[in-house]
Amino acid sequence: MEISSDEDEVTDDFMDFLMIACMHDQINASSTRRPQRTCPFKGDDYIFGLLTGHPETMMNIMRMDAQTFILLKDTLLHNGFIDIEHMHISVEESLGIFLYTFAQNDRHRLLADRFQHSTETICRHIKIIMRALCKLASTDCVGAIDGTLVDAWVPASRQNTFRGRKSTVSQNVLAACDFDMLFTFINSGWEGSAHDNAILIDSITRADLQFPHPPNGKYYLVDAGFTNMPGFLAPFRSQRYHLQEFRDRHYSGPKELFNHRHSSLRNVIERTFGVLKKRFPILRSMPNYKSTRQGPLVIACCVVHNWIRLHAAMDPLFMEADNEMAAEAEEDELVGNQADYVDMSQHGLTYQSNIRDAIATAMWQNHVGHG
Numbered sequence: 001m002e003i004s005s006d007e008d009e010v011t012d013d014f015m016d017f018l019m020i021a022c023m024h025d026q027i028n029a030s031s032t033r034r035p036q037r038t039c040p041f042k043g044d045d046y047i048f049g050l051l052t053g054h055p056e057t058m059m060n061i062m063r064m065d066a067q068t069f070i071l072l073k074d075t076l077l078h079n080g081f082i083d084i085e086h087m088h089i090s091v092e093e094s095l096g097i098f099l100y101t102f103a104q105n106d107r108h109r110l111l112a113d114r115f116q117h118s119t120e121t122i123c124r125h126i127k128i129i130m131r132a133l134c135k136l137a138s139t140d141c142v143g144a145i146d147g148t149l150v151d152a153w154v155p156a157s158r159q160n161t162f163r164g165r166k167s168t169v170s171q172n173v174l175a176a177c178d179f180d181m182l183f184t185f186i187n188s189g190w191e192g193s194a195h196d197n198a199i200l201i202d203s204i205t206r207a208d209l210q211f212p213h214p215p216n217g218k219y220y221l222v223d224a225g226f227t228n229m230p231g232f233l234a235p236f237r238s239q240r241y242h243l244q245e246f247r248d249r250h251y252s253g254p255k256e257l258f259n260h261r262h263s264s265l266r267n268v269i270e271r272t273f274g275v276l277k278k279r280f281p282i283l284r285s286m287p288n289y290k291s292t293r294q295g296p297l298v299i300a301c302c303v304v305h306n307w308i309r310l311h312a313a314m315d316p317l318f319m320e321a322d323n324e325m326a327a328e329a330e331e332d333e334l335v336g337n338q339a340d341y342v343d344m345s346q347h348g349l350t351y352q353s354n355i356r357d358a359i360a361t362a363m364w365q366n367h368v369g370h371g
Helices: 005-033 043-052 055-062 066-078 091-104 108-115 119-136 196-205 254-279 291-311 316-334 338-345 352-369
Strands: 144-151 170-177 183-191
Touching: 043 055, 043 066, 043 091, 043 108, 055 066, 055 091, 066 091, 066 119, 066 291, 091 108, 091 119, 091 291, 108 119, 119 291, 144 196, 144 254, 170 196, 170 254, 170 291, 183 196, 183 291, 254 291, 254 316, 254 352
Parallel strands: none
Antiparallel strands: 144 170, 170 183
16 A cells, blocks of 8 residues: 555654653653662761761750760660661661751751651651650659740641740640759640640649659749649749849848749749750741640650750750859859748648748748848
8 A cells, every 4th residue: 555745744743753752751760760869878877977976066966965865775775665676777867867857857858868768767767766755754853843835736727726825836835844954744735825724733633644743841833823732832923023023132022032032943944944945946846747746746855855964964055054053043142142042842831822921931031130
């Protein structure tokens, strides 16, 4: 059969189209099969480089020195808090991913490139370490209690209830700490609009939370937003309270003196929150994690905070806070106000309001006697 020139042109055009289509398919197929994580410097190599490299680099990246990092990893392993059979990467790298995420607050896509793993692997190992750290938490001390707002991510339909006093979407976290800046209790995951006192009542009435109740005659220091009740000593309302309000060191009576002493001691919880948020910027800018994970995330950060406090004597963030507290204590001593602190835990009256009145009266008499 003969084919005309017009038919020849159509056939040639069709063959050209088929050739271009085949080339396009081959190019696309080769690009989809091309491995994405091809950097020869893997996640384990990166962690090893940090652990053996300059101490300042390790501190800047992980907010923890190498020795404390290794001790934490060994403790999680030896206590059986990590099931290594279900891990596809080393414990060192898993812990490194967790700390890097919360210290640098990078998104998972960037972490995937840094550690040369899929985002699914990054997410899974963050959860593994977070659960292990929550198991490491312990509670046994008496100190100060307060609430703090931590950034939260929730769907638009739920944001109104999570808007706290600063109008930002946040969760309200109730924490207790001792006077060595160690967290002793955490109740996290509450909406930012929740009142501190409501979270405290929930904490002390739920057996599953295992709140560390103070022994008889002891108490937590709480601010004026809490109820002054047995075990929880609040300042006098309608009186000066915050430290910056007492620069002149003149008191109108025993209630103001008590409030100043109370504020000076309770300030430890504010400093502790400050160190925590400096170390983990993720608490000020939460990624779009599930809401059920954001509460345990805060607890895990507090556990790392405690671990560093107990095992890293030269941690720069704690050293800075300690120096500030020492400077304030020295200033108080120079103006003759330090001697009153010891009386605050020696009153065994039945009702907490009477305890507060007795302490305030004793402080005032001591202050006037030394004035």
